[in-house]
Amino acid sequence: MSKLADEILKSYKANWEKFYVVAVTGSVAVGKTTIANQLAQDLSQAFPELTTAVISVDAFIFSNQELHDRGLFDKKGFPDSYDLQGLHAAISQFRAGSQNILIPKYSLAANDIAKGEFEKITRPKILIIEGVTALQVRDYDISVYVDADEKLIYQWFLKRTLAFIQAAKNDPASFYYQLSKMPIPQLMPLIEQTWQQTNLKNLKEFIEPTKAQADIIVHKTSKHKTDSIMIR
Template identity: 55%
Template sequence: MVQQLTDAILRKYKKNWEKFFVVTLTGSVSVGKSTISKQLAQSLERSFPGLTVSIMSVDSFIYPNRVLQERGIFNQKGFPESYDLQALSTKITDLRAGQDQIEIPLYRQEINDIDASQTVIVKRPKILIVEGVTALRLKNADYAIYIDADEKDIYQWFLKRTLAFIRENRQIPGSFYYTLSKKPVTEIMSLIQKTWIQTNLKNLKTYIEPQKSKTDAIIHKKQNHEIDRITFQK
């Protein structure tokens, strides 16, 4: 089904031949935005010889934990106000204007924070995929995609992913998940559920899901993470 989406994007891309093209892709935490972005990038490059596609995560523009704590919004991490959306927009504008490459911050999942010691260079592609929970807040995107799934399934994916992070980082003292791994299982499960209800589900219902109607395509995923349908809205 990714090929259907690829074909739809290429039809629109070809209308403005060789123009810098931005695809935005959003959905809940743990719904599979990064995976779909990679599959789509590979499909686009396979389907159009010479096409270059890069992926950029909006997490690179989330404020560092220190800033979120200073502003009293750490428990709203992932909400629109926790991102420097102006900086993200400026970087996209630079690429649209013809800048060969941009330098952006590096977000590392294992520390759950921006890594102040490193940056990432993004070379100007022909198509840029911007993925993340605030991706659709970018103005003037050329194609917008929403990934949808049942809330119960998303929670199970979030739970599984978080437990995997804890397991993988239980021997790494510098990891965000190291301290969490030392807590009793019942407390870990309670904290995960609390984070889901108070932060991720609230973010989904208040800020992410309302943007669904504004997209060009909606991808729906089944319990096993497989895509079962794509609805084209434009």
């Protein structure tokens, strides 16, 4: 069992059998989803009866149409672009005893909420909320901040974005399809602009400040390797 899972269990045991929420946050492309899924797997392997579920905050981002209507599309990913009340309501339903809830589905390929589609989440004993705004709704029992050097995060963001674009070259329905038709010299300034004006700005102004309130800080180095876990 990983050190992170061990620390989560130590905290969870103090409230054994109560519905428990873990929030995992950090920059875009820092590896939050991977850590959240691995944590869920480690917890379930340690105690098979300890049910877990992972929810991405992207399920609660406003649709692209609504973001356009609100004049927020250029700030997609910033706290204002998320239905934080909806996320809080979902957590509250589980805390109140609901056994199943429906949450919107987010399509990574379309880079948008899938219209009219929902995912049913069965109440677990430990719910892991992961995403850039996971700590903006303070309805959690323990929080994890995933940290790394800014230059590394940019490299991971660039690699991931190029992979999305490459995968979309034969998928006209994909958000990245048009980008896949652009020559690299024309494409790279757009990716850099997205990083500087959206992702880096979001990190500096909204995500990084939540690091101070995190209970656990997971620091990553090259190749997404975890080199330290600090417990507060």
